[in-house]
Amino acid sequence: MDYFLTEEQKMIQELTEQIAREKIRPIRAELDESEEFPWEIMRTLAQADLFGLYIPEQYGGMGGGVFDNCLAVEKLGEACIGIATSFAASGLGAYPILLFGSEEMKQKYLPQIASGKRLAAFGLTEPGAGSDVSGIRTVAVKDGDSYVLNGSKQWITNGGESEIYSVLAITDRAKGPRGASFFVVEKGDPGFFFGKKEKKLGIRASATRELIFQDCRIPADRLIAKEGMGFIIAMKTFDKSRPGIAALGVGLAQGALDIAVEYARKRVQFEKPIISFQAIQHKLADMAVKTEAARALVYSVARYMDSEPREVSKVAAMTKVFAGDVAMEVSTNAVQVLGGYGYMKDYPVEKMMRDAKILQIYEGTNEIQRNIIGQELNKEYGRLKESFI
Amino acid sequence: MHIVVCIKQVPDTKNVRIDPDTHTLVRQGVESIINPFDMFAIEGALKIKDQNGARVTVVTMGPPQASEALRETLGLGVDDAVLLSDRAFAGSDTWATSTTLSAAIRKMGDVDLILCGKQAVDGDTAQVGPEMAALLDVPYATFVKNIDTRESGFVKVVRQTDEGTEVWRLQLPALMTVIKELGEPRVPSLRHKMRAKKAEVAVWGTAELGLDPNSTGLSGSFTQVVRVFSPQRRGNRIQLEGSIENQVEQLFQHLKKARVPGL
DSSP, X not given: OOOOOOHHHHHHHHHHHHHIIIIIGGGHHHHHHHOOOOHHHHHHHHHTTXXXXXSOGGGTSOOOOHHHHXXXXXXXXXXXXXXXXXXXXXHHHHHHHHHHOOHHHXXXXXXXXXXXXXXXXXXXXXXXXXXXXXXXXXXXXXXTTXXXXXXXXXXXETTTTOSEEEEEEESOGGGGGGGEEEEEEETTOTTEEEEEEOOOSSOTTSOEEEEEEEEEEEEGGGEXXXXXXXXXXXXXXXXXXXXXXXXXXXXXXXXXXXXXXXXXXXXXETTEEGGGSHHHHHHHHHXXXXXXXXXXXXXXXXXHHTTOOSOOHHHHHHHHHHHHHHHHHHHHHHHHHHHHHHHSTTSTHHHHHHHHGGGGTSSSOHHHHHHHHHHHHHHHHHHOOOOOO | OEEEXXXXXXXXXXXXXXXXXXXXXXXXXXXXXXXXXXXXXXXXXXXXXXXXXXXXXXXXXXXXXXXXXXXXXXXXXXXXXXEEOOGGGTTOOHHHHHXXXXXXHHHHOOOOEEEEESOOTTTOOOOHHHXXXXXXXXXXXXXXXXXXXXXXXXXXEEEEOSSOEEEEEEESSEEEEEOGGXXXXXXXXXXXXXXXXXXXXXXXOHHHHTOOGGGSTGXXXXXXXXXXXXXXXXXXXXXXXXXXXXXHHHHHHHHHHTTOTTX
């Protein structure tokens, strides 16, 4: 399929494909086993200018948008979404600063993130606050020229590895959802610690840790935007990042499809390659249709988002829910096509199936995405004067 | 510091075939790559650039298509590229190649360091580097695995020999041929790739180099290949690729298919 990409976008694809082929594929199984953080690949991605794809040129980035970033994570995700998640999580951590940070804050942090010299991370989830963000317990209290943070964040991607953290904390509990605020916390700030590294079903090359704040004192100018903006910043950040998660799903589905088709052409049973059997053909056909449909949706939404429209929550959620579900289904079917071999660690599809599950969970579960889409539909149709009945 | 890296385009060794009648390489449909040892030389030059700052120029002799290989090196962060291309250069042996390349170095004038791969994987002569050093009358070291440029006017290199390693100090300008240990080639960067797309690749022929056409190409060559023959092909051969575990698994499957007893 020709998606009429620009010259520059084709270069992004070419470059990320080369990195996936030469640097990621040869070591993905090893990192999955050892759960080692892929620092060497992060350095390669940094040197290739990829951490700055969506960051404006004035802050050291490449000046692209959501679409450019999607193209990159898709290709990296074809090889390993554990590694690609480590890459993408830095963007998630950067977006609160990019979208809402003061000029000074942007000048300080964005060039470091764009160059890949320092990774960013995003701290929202807590033991008692996942889908229900209002359950957040971490507090930030203003004290002179500082804020003092107390509490903990759970399952933070790149936790312990990143140096720059965008963290959500309550500044005024009485105000409910309007009482939360975002802060930048740096590795090394007094009172900022990391908990144990989590053991996971998939994306094991990515690091997931707890963030612990014990009287963590940070300068007051680390507040992003104003007090009370926290939830808005979180929602706007997710709008930007969800197509990226969807692109990981497209990549993973494509990677699984590639292996399934190649295998089905070679594997002989009943004296024929198994691709000659309709049971396999139809399965592969459905996998291909869904993968391409997910790609088409992600690309068109990402392109639309880069035109800076006002409302994007619904379409951003659509990409995440659809591509996430497709990735799970396609990778599961890829294991089925490979049969016993697919279930063994000799082929990468069992890892892909384990990895795919997270796409339906993190950055807002797919149930939450459907809530967002449903609520937006209700709002949209409520505004319409016309009846269709 | 101005570093020049000399590179050669070679057929992708994974797909080399010899025409059984003419005994020459079948080049049709075979992808060309930059000689892998030359890629290590480029990486070495770029490392020096990263650490101490340097201008890196890549030069190659070849047909107009070779400018694509040069463009690829610009994507890695090489500053300038020069293509030496002229009908008169056709049929060059190593001496004629060295003559042409060293004329280009002389024309540049300000070159401090010349890096070449230890040999090209197609001809395997390992002669062009040392011949250039002789023609340019500069010191040289072969099989270099480490280059230290911290001392002004000199370079300290580590050579890998069969007996062990040797550390040499050479006065600049100097030439070295390098081995894999100098560094795995990096991937391109997006900024460099974008610049490379639009960059001009200079093309120099005999006129620009001030060379007598008779001293280049076939007429400037002292050696001629009289005959090339391919060793007799032995039956069905399969080359295994991938990780060791994967290759073992493939080998096992082949043996099983061949009904080796006990498997």
